Amino acid sequence: MSLPEYVGPCAFGIKMGVVLPGSDLKSMIKSEIMKINKDGLLEDNDALCVTESIVARAQENYITTEEIAEEVTDKLNLKPNDTLGVLFPILSRNRFSLILEGLAKAVPRGKIIVQLSHPDDEVGNQLIPPEKSQALIDKGYNVIKAEELEEDCIHPITNVNYLKLYRDIITEQGAEAELFVSNDYRVILDYHPQGVLCADIHTREEHRSKLESKVITCTLQDLFNDSSKESWSEWGLLGSNMSSDNKLKLAPYNADEFACELQKEILDATGKKIEVIIGGDGAYKDPSSGIYELADPKPAFGTTPGLRQHMREGVKYKYLIDMYHNQGKSEKEIQEIIAKESEKKKGKNHEIETEGTTPRKIEDILASLADLVSGSADAGTPVILIKSI
Structure with missing residues (x-):
């Protein structure tokens, strides 16, 4: 049952059984792929995206808050x-409350200083309304105490007061909590901490490099990234998720290796060479909430070599169609020219014909598509087959 030639790129969610800690995930996926191949839906150069969550679960890649403290x-x-x-x-x-609990357990008779950015965190979760933030900036506020913001800190989507939540998490472990809001990373040094954790995701190395000469500093990626440990990830605590009351699931380890092994097993079983992605959060911004969904360090934790560092480019269809139509060319002539331009532009420099399609990593595009089909739709399809890539 091959797809008709007129069908372009598309993605299918693949339903699977429940993946438990210790499951033989590659065998489970291969079993589903055999069905897909039997139905004539699998072709060379298709892509298969596996959500990082089930890979990490199968690896039993869990840690506790006590281990975070240690x-x-x-x-x-x-x-x-x-x-x-x-x-x-x-x-x-989901992403930070248990990490904070573990941090507080590390200094049960000490103090946790939490510096938050405003009006949003780095992925777009609102801390205070933008107009309130701007008003404080206009008044010359560089540091805003949490006590001054209690009534303004209800998250517009979750209705959670994160200042109160984070303070309560810290004090429940016996530590003293002090929270404030400032976009100036240097302010945290005014509180004379013995150590600083750069808890941001995409700007972590920038802040570490600016602080490490003044105080002992590490990032979330530096915690649990030791491969000699039973539970670990190259990404440390980045990409981790709440699993239970005091247990956190890390991002998968050796995701490239998993992708390559799965690719080989599928090739051996079906004769089809497909690309494999271990995908996390998609790289997109929700237009309604303004939340930038990429709370993972990157959209693809692992890929097979055929996708790694490859850019996706296309031709600027609207530009070319209008230009050649104005030149008096027929519909058939325009179609033939566009087909030639598409082939010619592969791997070439960025020019006017391609400027309507900003070059992007193919792995980021495919992982984001898979996240929309699977994760954001919550469809119970942790494996996504993408065709015509």
Whole structure:
């Protein structure tokens, strides 16, 4: 049952059984692929995107809040009564609340300083209304105490007051909590912490490089990225998610290796060479909430070599159609020219014919598409088959 030639790129969600810790995931996926191949839907150069969540679950890649406390204590040389600075964490119960609990366990007789950005965190979760933020900036406020903002800090989507939530998480572990809002990363040094965790995602290295000469500093990626440990990831705590009351699931480890092994098993079983992606959050911004969905460090945690660092470019169809139509060319002539331009532009320099299609990493595009089909639709389809890539 091959798709008709007039069908362009498309994605199909593949339903699977429940993936449990320790499941033989490659065998489970291969079983579904055999059905797809039997139905004539699998072709060379298709792409298969597997959500990072089921890969990490099958790997049993979990840690506890107690282990987070031990890890950050070791990395930052903390004592139970020290002050720990936490710079620019995102506002998320799923992504950060358990990490914060673990950090507070590291200094149960000390203090946690949390510096938040405004009006939003780095992925677009609103902390305070933009007009309130601008008014404070106009008045010359560089630092805003949490106590001054309590009534303004209800998240417009989740209705959670993250200042209160984060303070309560810290104090429940016995530590003192001090939260404030400032977009100037240097302010955290005014509180004289013994160590600073750069808890931001996409700007973590920039802030680490500016702080590490003044205080012991690490990023979320530096915690649990040791391959000698039972649970670890190249991304450390980046990309981790809440699993249970005190347990966090890390991003998968060796995701490239998993993708390549799965590709080989599918090739051996079906004779079809397809590309494989281990996908996380898609790289897109929700137009209604303004939230930038990429809370993972990147859209694709792992890929097969055929996708790695390749750029997706196309021709600027609207420009070419209008230009050649104005030159008096027929519909058939325009179609033939566009087909030739599409082939000619592969791998070439960016020119006017392609400027309508900004070059992007193919792995980012495909992982984002898969996330929209699977994760954002919550469709129970952790594997996505993408055709005509």
